[in-house]
Amino acid sequence: MREILREVGMIARALDSISNIEFKEIDLTKGQYLYLVRIYENPGIIQEKLAEMIKVDRTTAARAIQKLEMQGFIEKRDDEINKKIKRLYTTDKGAQAYPILKREGDHSNAVALAGLSEAEAETLHQLLQRVRKNVEVDWEYVKKGNKREY
Template structure:
């Protein structure tokens, strides 16, 4: 019997999530590759671009592009780190903060949608398994891009 590909279904889920986010965030001019930086800043505002990259396992160039676009759109601002003149600190603007509830509502709805038919225990178990798979993948690639 042929074994199902886990990667295939993770890929399908990820692509559908991108489509959903792009549709829901279109009026805000934010896309699926940028929203995650806002979400991370909602957890800890005023961190460096380098720390954002590390937190999200996204390379520095992609982070710089996303932050630059979010800055152009008025959602974040970058300032030189007073402790390290080479680094930028990224902080949310009022406009960025005002997006928090909207984005969190969209993410919550998506989680509910994809969890339909699962018990709370099954969903929690799945989260633990997908975290373990992510750690395995990061160990294999060492976070390289």
């Protein structure tokens, strides 16, 4: 069997490393850009849904969100109905960073897909979505404290 997940992992780590280096100039480090992009694209998202979207545990998300808030990229606002719920929004600083993050994402996507036809890129996208959905089943299972059998 081919080591497909190793390839996916290498791609993800390389792109993450590039982003962490390039985004230092706007004071974003260690994957914070992922959170900022998702908050910008989903204004009012709650922390739990954001963690689920990025596929990290709640503690990891909480630390990243807290740091983004302290740096002035995002803010928490009370939900209009349930005051216990805190909704996440980008600040003006976060909104100004978004076009830079989007441009980098678009560039990385173009570089990664160079040489692939439109049909090949679409097939790759569909296949990777299927793989992600397969993995999400185990992620949810383990996240709830269960152990997979190998």
